Structures are given as structure tokens and as C-alpha cells.
Amino acid sequence: MISYSQAILLGLLQGVAELFPISSLGQSVILPRLLGWDIHQNDSYFITFLVATHLATALVLLGFFWSDWVRIVKGLGRSLRDRGIDPADKDAKLAWLLVVGTIPAGILGLLLEHRLRAVFASAQSAALFLILNGVLLYGAELLRRRAPAPETGDGDRRVADGVGWKEAASIGAAQALALIPGLSRSGATMGGGLLVGLSNEDAARFAFLLATPIIGAAAVLKLPELIGSQGNGVRGQALVGALCAAVTAYFSIRFLMRYFETNRLTPFAVFCFVEGIVLTLYFAL
Amino acid sequence: MSKHTALVAVAVIAGVVLIGLALVYWIEPAGSLPSWLPGHTSGSGHHHVKHGLAAFLLGLACLVFAWFRSAPKKQQHEA
Numbered sequence: 001m002i003s004y005s006q007a008i009l010l011g012l013l014q015g016v017a018e019l020f021p022i023s024s025l026g027q028s029v030i031l032p033r034l035l036g037w038d039i040h041q042n043d044s045y046f047i048t049f050l051v052a053t054h055l056a057t058a059l060v061l062l063g064f065f066w067s068d069w070v071r072i073v074k075g076l077g078r079s080l081r082d083r084g085i086d087p088a089d090k091d092a093k094l095a096w097l098l099v100v101g102t103i104p105a106g107i108l109g110l111l112l113e114h115r116l117r118a119v120f121a122s123a124q125s126a127a128l129f130l131i132l133n134g135v136l137l138y139g140a141e142l143l144r145r146r147a148p149a150p151e152t153g154d155g156d157r158r159v160a161d162g163v164g165w166k167e168a169a170s171i172g173a174a175q176a177l178a179l180i181p182g183l184s185r186s187g188a189t190m191g192g193g194l195l196v197g198l199s200n201e202d203a204a205r206f207a208f209l210l211a212t213p214i215i216g217a218a219a220v221l222k223l224p225e226l227i228g229s230q231g232n233g234v235r236g237q238a239l240v241g242a243l244c245a246a247v248t249a250y251f252s253i254r255f256l257m258r259y260f261e262t263n264r265l266t267p268f269a270v271f272c273f274v275e276g277i278v279l280t281l282y283f284a285l
Numbered sequence: 286m287s288k289h290t291a292l293v294a295v296a297v298i299a300g301v302v303l304i305g306l307a308l309v310y311w312i313e314p315a316g317s318l319p320s321w322l323p324g325h326t327s328g329s330g331h332h333h334v335k336h337g338l339a340a341f342l343l344g345l346a347c348l349v350f351a352w353f354r355s356a357p358k359k360q361q362h363e364a
Contacts, residue, residue, distance in 0.1 A: 080349075083356030103346055110335040221338075 002049055002237045006037060011241030014053040015060075015248030018215070019208070019256060021187030021268045022275075023133055026126040029181045030279060033123035041121045041181065044225070045234045051222040052238035053245040058216035060249040061208055068156055068209065072098065090160040094209075097163050101172025101210050108176035109218065116179040127279035129182020134273030136183075137265045140191030155205045159198065163206065167196040171206070175214060182276070185211060190265060200260040208253065289354070296351035303344030310337030 002010070013031060017024035025041075028050065032039040039046050062069060075091030076099075085092045120129070163171070171192035178185030186207045193203025225231060226238060309318070315329035324333040 080352070083353055099346075103342055106342055107339045110339045113335075221335075 001045060001233055002039060002241075004237055004240055006032075006039070007049065007237035007241040008244050010049070011053050011056075011244030012248050014050070014241070015057060015245035015250075016252050018054070018057045018245075019061075019186055019211075019249060019252040021133075021137060021184040021190055021265060022272055023126070023130060023178070023182050023184040023187070025178065025180075026130055026133075026182035026184075029121070029126045030123045033283075034279075042117060044230050047222065048225050048231050048234050049238045049241055051219050051226050052242040054215050055219035055223070056242035056246040057249045058212055058219055060246050061212040061253065062216065064250070064253050065209060065212065069212075071156070072209075090154075090157045093160040094156050097160065097165070097168040097206075098209055098213070100165055101168040101175075102213050104169055104173035105175035105210075105214055106217065108173060109179060109214070112176065113179055120180050120182070124280070124283045126181040127276050127283060129180055130272045130276030131280065132276075133183050133187055134269045134271070134276060137187050137191055137269035137272065140194045141265050141269065144194040144197075155202055158202050159206045159209075162198050162202065163193070163196055167192075171196070172210060175210065184272075185214075187265070187268065187272075194265070200264055201257070204256055204260040208257075293351045293355045296347045296354065300344045300347030300351060303340045303347060305344075307337040307341035307344060310334070310340060 010028060010031065013027055014024055017027040029041050031037075041047075071091045072095045075089055075093075076095035078089060079085045079092040079096065085096060087093075120126070171189050174188035174192050175185045177183040177188045186204075189207035189210050190200070190203045193206050194200065198206065226235065231238070306322075309322075310324070310333045313332075315324055315326040315331045315333055318325040318333075324336045
């Protein structure tokens, strides 16, 4: 079972790692192993605990981008009413880009989650995939279509202009990579955004908007486990962990949105690569 | 029937079939699913809720596609 101190540490880590492109699932598999905790990724109480922390992160994301989501939902409604997307209606275009990006990720997640969790549940494999995550992030920066530069104006409008339908589907599907501990959801979507020509700031914005329904839906789907008998003995810890995750998620997203105005993914690529190498050697010895 | 109308018809049929399939996944246990359906497991009482959700989402996407495609020409823009 998870203690309250473990719940606090894991919650704080989850809020940061879910939004930073360093694989929250990977970090939450590795930390218990490093600290010698008897917690495993596939333990039912740990999954229940993660549901709460994910829900908290999704709510923070929703709140942070609340005004964007209100515009996006209104745009979605307008396009359905008009049975088409007005080229001038960037909110409607962004809404459908998010739908197109979320469907493949949702379907892949629903169908593959259990199998991938079973195969890649160990800290050793998470460390190896962290190395790959670092390579992917660095590769996205190398292959980006445009040089990083400060942006002006409405970020949602720039995203709607810069991303096409096939690109949205590809970036969205790339989120399914995050089912493998060690590979980052936000890293995959930010990297995808860079490859289609977005700036770091806009790629981060699109990644966080895409993440909200996926993280939220995954958490809501498993909410019965938290409320039901599976949540017995872990609800208090889950609540504490969720509060900690909410706090760090809020500060993480504030930091990252400013950071990506002028900075790149490269430091996170180096971090994942070095962490993966060090941990792989540590686990092997 | 024009190619455009045929596409809309196929999307509507696919949407309805997929949503029907979602209901089957939600109602029938894995052991009672037809053997050709993904998720069929002889004797299992488990309900494939996630398979159902996946089918439902795909079905909904097909119906939305048909909704946009069948819009009158003057209203149709980009979708």
C-alpha cells in the first residue's frame, strides 16, 4: 500500500512529469524502484492512485486554458450548426484539429493500454525508453522546419493556421507512445508540432490542449476504481497525491508556457538521455 | 447516385454499424461475442467496455463526417 509520504512525493512528481516532456509514467515506475518502495506499476491500488493524480492534472490544464476551451467549444458548436468550418473561424478549426488528434490517441490507448503496461512495466525498460525519448526530442529539434523565434498575437490562431488535418491526426496518434513508460506524451506532441512547422511555444500550447481531453478521459474512465472497493485504503493517499499533483502541475504549466516562448526542447532531451543512461547502468550493476 | 452521395451513405452506414457494435461490446460478455469479433474469449464473463468505447468513437466520427459532407453546397466551406 502507499503511505502518505510516498503519496506526497509521487503526487509532486506526477504534476511535474506529466507536463514536462520527461515521461510521467516512466518516472513513476523508476522512483519506487530507486527508493526501494514495494510499489509496482500494475498494482491495482497504484493504478487507482494514478487515476486521482491524472484527474487533478487534467483539471489544472482545463482551468489554465479555460478561456481557450470556452472559445474552442463555441467554435465546435458553430461548425456543427453550420455543417462546415468557416476558414475565418480559427476556434472551430482548432476544435476539430483537437478532435482529429484525440480520436486516434483515444482508440490506440483504449486498445493497447493493458498489453503495453504488461510488457513494459519494469524500471529497466522505462530507463531504456527514456534514452529513446531523449533521442526523439533532440531529433525533433534537429529536424524542425523553422528556427525558434518569439511569437506575437493569438497562439490558438497560429496553431489553427499551422497544423493540417493529417498532421493533427499524426501528432495525436503519437500521444499513444506515452503508454510505454519512458516515452513522453507531451514530448511526442511537442516534437510533432515542431516537425510540422510550429514554434516551441505553439507546439507546447497544442500539446497541452491535446493532452487535456486524453488525460481527463483516461482518469474519468477509471474513476469507478477509485470510488469502488478497489479504492479502499488508498483514497486518502490519492486525495493528498492529487492535491500535490495539482500544485506542481499548475506551476509547471506556468513555467513551461513562458519557457517555450524563447527556449527549446534540447535540455529535456539531454536530461532524458543522461537519466536513461545512468539508470540503465545502475539497474544493470 | 453520385460519388459524393455514396461516400455520405457509406459513412452513415459505417457510423450506425460501429455504434451498434459498441452496444454489443457493452451488453454482451466476451464469451458471448461472435467469434470473428476482436475480444471474443470462450467462456469469459468480462465486458469489453474499452472496445465498445473505441467503436463508439469511430462511429461518432463517421456520423460527424457524413453530417459535414452532406451539408448544402452554399454552406460548405472546408470540412
